[in-house]
Amino acid sequence: MQALDEFLRVIQVEKNFSVHTVKEYERDITQFINFLHSEGIDKFDEVEYFHARLFVTKLYEEKHSRATISRKISSIRTFFRFLNRDYGIDVSAFLSLYHPKKEKILPHFFYEDELEQLFDANKGDDLKSIRNMALLELLYATGIRVSECISIELDDVDFHYSILRVMGKGRKERIVPFGQYAHEALLRYINEARPLLMKNKKHNRLFVNMRGDELTDRGVRYILNEMIRHASMHAKIYPHMLRHTFATHLLNNGADLRTVQELLGHENLSTTQIYTHVTKEHLRSTYMKAHPRA
Secondary structure, eight states: OHHHHHHHHIIIIISOOOHHHHHHHHHHHHHHHHHHHHTTOOOGGGOOHHHHHHHHHHHHHTTOOHHHHHHHHHHHHHHHHHHHHHHOOOOHHHHTOOOOOOOOOOOOOOOHHHHHHHHHHTOOSSHHHHHHHHHHHHHHHHOOOHHHHTTOBGGGEETTTTEEEEEOGGGOEEEEEOOHHHHHHHHHIIIIIHHHHHTTOOOOBSOBOTTSSBOOHHHHHHHHHHHHHHTTOOOOOOHHHHHHHHHHHHHHTTOOHHHHHHHHTOSSHHHHTHHHHHHHHHHHHHHHHHOTTO
């Protein structure tokens, strides 16, 4: 569909949305278009508030979470604003549509002793272990997103100052420091493992798979799951969980919220504040377990 293709090009090129975000928009809008077709509607100027409400009701019936429904409404509303701007389509059908409040789900994180267990169990001198340890150390040391991690190039790492240049959401660049453990693990990986993994491959990406190709989002998830199994831990793990852990541990150890916001690359402080709820729950849990009269 021409209008959808144009919209996706706009948000990717003009708005600098990530590939992942663009795909989410495409899925949400395509789902709505398919719904309209099932209702016998083939033109966007035929869409009324009633159809928007019916679509949202269908999403609830399909047991989608409120966060997912809210995102889909936002995606379609943005698309209709584009249609209004470029095609003069009435946007009122979605403007007055209610946004369901998102559930307050506290992010999962590792306790410090759990993380130590994960690190200790995955130490090794083979190429895979050296690569995996560098990946784990960097994710925990910086709290970067998996999309940011797989985009790092060798030139983005400054070992003199122990800082990392990261390209975040909306193509916004930020500088993130990393500590001694990550420093040593990265140096060892770059000097001992990466050249042997690369073989005859030629690219500048920092992290590579066992064939020397650029590591992907799926590859990072596979590695982390492999490390959890190797540590005989029953916890679930995903890249963003290390980001949650990074933020929670910083706050638990006295870092201020503004600093954590800047390190995470959050545009709004309210996004970072979710971790204060995590730390409060952690304090309460510790108190209830430790105090004799709790």
